[in-house]
Amino acid sequence: MSDQPRDHDIVVYGASGFVGALVARYLAEHAPAGTRIALAGRSEARIAEVKRRLGVDWPVLVADATDVPALERIAAATRVVVTTVGPYAKYGKALVRACAAAGTDYADLTGEVLFARQSIDDNHELARSTGARIVHSCGFDSIPSDIGVHVLAQQVTADGAGELTDTTLVVTSMRGGISGGTIDSMRHQLDVVKNDGKLRRVAASPYSLTPDRSAEPDLGRQDDTAVLSGSAVHPRLRGTLAPFFMASYNTRVVRRSNALRGWEYGRAFRYREAMSVGASPLSPVIAHGTRLGLGALMAGLSLPPTRYVLDRILPKPGEGPDEQSREKGHFTMDLFATTTSGVRYSARFRAKGDPGYAATAVMLGESALALAHDRDALPATEGGVLTPATALGDALVTRLRAAGMEIAARRG
Template identity: 75%
Template structure:
């Protein structure tokens, strides 16, 4: 079916959930005039309670015929229904088969790996762009490195080598959906050593692991002095909770582009914990806490306690917290010519909710409305940088995000 024959530009699937409702309301208020937006989920009654003057589509996450029909009605499906490994596979497959573009918020490496294996070749044939991770995971990382690379290329400064994303500042609530995705992934890996190896590999999302350069260990749980990243960077750096996912998305972008960033491109992500005398201790404690959280979910008595302390699925921070949140990430890169470059992605609003709502919405709108501006990558299971690229950069800037790159 051609784009012209499709009834909608974007269908928001899961619109009655916490994040889905935020996205639906944002698009209802901010989508360009004439954009054809619909909302979808398993319950028409719950969708009607949103009070939005938008068409309603009913489809259960496990009803393959209904999902296929829904996908065939729109240019883009935007889905917030997770954990994606539990609920997302039939929808991603339906979009691949019907030539429908797709965006989601997953930070689940095993789901993304399964989607690549199951959907990439199908989507290449149908022209569907299946784009995972279009929120705080992993747009600041993937688009930030994209604009860094584009400037290095324009300057003729060689290729990127050591590149580090530093979460310079961040404020926001904890996502119940993210916690639930972590629980589910730990559950499926617990008794499967092969899945644990996939999750641990730095190239777990790469199209061809055997073609990747051998760059040695690329650990995610890092504690560093800022000066080890860039001479201008003060303070101490701790592990960033989403590094183990975001880094693999960025490496996939590099591989899909024929290693355009560089064959010696080494990428890592860390969190700034400041310059106080206590900062080195805070960095080590952060590392211990993150390691302990993963272990805790695998130990039943500890998990029992964590399940009662951490946010439940379908919940999130209140409006004031979402409004007052923010994030700034700075990406420091060194090139093969010895030049230093720096990119920044910055947004107002809770990273996992307010800012993510904007990033996910603009990703879907770019796919639906900016087709002539998209990279010439064809279909497949792609990344934000390889599927949307500069079209998304333009939309994010227009939506109020700072997305910049400069020579240091």
């Protein structure tokens, strides 16, 4: 990050949106005294209303997502930008470029493979030259996955147990719905790849976010939609595991972290994600049905007649559950791994709050605070387009634990 004086420590871009307002509220309640925060977006009146509801005296900055000069002024005026404005492939490119050029740290909530790939291609070297940490995917996509593996690998290394090999994240418990923003991003990416075979191949590759595909070890086919036997993942797991709908993005982020760290997790590190559907005799049926359902959702969003129907059923961008529903949400993700020495390890990432809203606001808010206040505790890096693990690492782990999230790893 540039050492030039800035007017603000953190700017929340998209503060009048549903998730943006939740992040702003989290910062209003938890940012250390003296943190200079500003709210930004395209509507001054709507941002002013958020400011009024929060009861804060923060500056209001106005910039449309297509107004490059205005976005450049925002990036130059702050140390950190956090943005909740998506789909990012449609609305986020100019802002991330402005931050990379200005040496301004940046964090978002994207779960879009093609946006992240283009951001890497367009901004990684520029951000390295300015020292900017461009950190994509700082919410439920993909902090539990990326930070969970980070903590797991640290424990293995501390114990001298070798390196990670087969590693599986299992969503063992979750309450909360998929956000409208996630659905909108899904729609946009499907539209983009529909008539472009090259982009389809990029989106489908398990190594689509790694720095150099040719440098990756040949680990064979890695299927992010596989149905798995629980006992094959770990002896204490029962039933059949279904595909996890966010695996196709999260797995790519974790693989990028491993590559950026020079394959510290292991050259034989194979990573996948799944979801528990219980241990009843019906779990195989439910798991295979889940896989078919995910495929049907993708197909339905790709075809105009079925998309018309789905658009009236699925959550819309800018909408979300009420506060009571958000507070009742929760998630638990357990990781199971075997090391090169043959030892089993496990880790857990558990949090209260609706994953896509309440918990995501905490994760993005704490990511911003780590960038703004924990410079000496962040992983050593020249900057670039990074991941939560490689940009924030232990500083974020400490913050999330202090915020009430359980993050732990152990042998066995």
